[in-house]
Amino acid sequence: MKNTVICFRITNELRGALKRISETDRRSLSSTIENILHAHLDERRLGETTEEKRRHPRKTILVPALVSTPDGTVRAGVVSDVSLGGICVAAAPDFPCAAGEDFRISVVFSMPKSDTPLAIRCIPRHVEPGAQPGAQVRIGASFIEDGCREYEVIRRHLMN
DSSP states (O other): OOOOOOOOOOOHHHHHHHHHHHHHHTOOHHHHHHHHHHHHHHHHHHHHHOOOOOSSOOEEEEEEEEEEOTTOOEEEEEEEEEOSSEEEEEEOTTOOOOOSTTOOEEEEEEOTTOOOEEEEEEEEEEEEOOSSTTOOEEEEEEESOOSSHHHHHHHHHHHO
8 A cells, every 4th residue: 555655756758768768657656656665676686685696706707718618518608707717608598517526517718808818727616507598607717826927817807
C-alpha cells in the first residue's frame, strides 16, 4: 500500500527523459520513478552484501587472446580483466574447460598498447557457460607461476 507522497524538483531535460521512458514502458511517470528507485536500492543492497574475495584488484581490459587446453584444443577468446593473481577470459562456447586444480589452460594475449605477446599458464577457478545458446564461456583463472616476465609485464600495466 502506497501511503507517502514525495515532491521534488528536477530539470526539464530530466523530466523529458523520464516521460519518454514512461511512454515507452507504458507506465505512469510516478510508476517509472518508483521502479528506477527500487532498482537503484536493489543494486546498492547487492553491493553491500557482495564481499570482494580477490587478493588483487582487477583492471578491465578487452584484448583478443588464444586459449588452449593441455590436449591442444585452441580457441579464440577475449581477455576481459587481469590482476596480479589471475585473469578472466571469454572463449568459444565449445571450449572444453573445467574448474579445478587438475585442469590447466594457457592464454596468449598482448596487453593494451603492447605488441609483445604474453603466454600464461592458469588454473580455471570459475567456468560459466554463456547464458544464451552460442554465447561464450567465461573463465576466471589464477596464474600458476609468478615472478616470470609475463607477470612483470602485467604488474607494470596494473601500476599505470
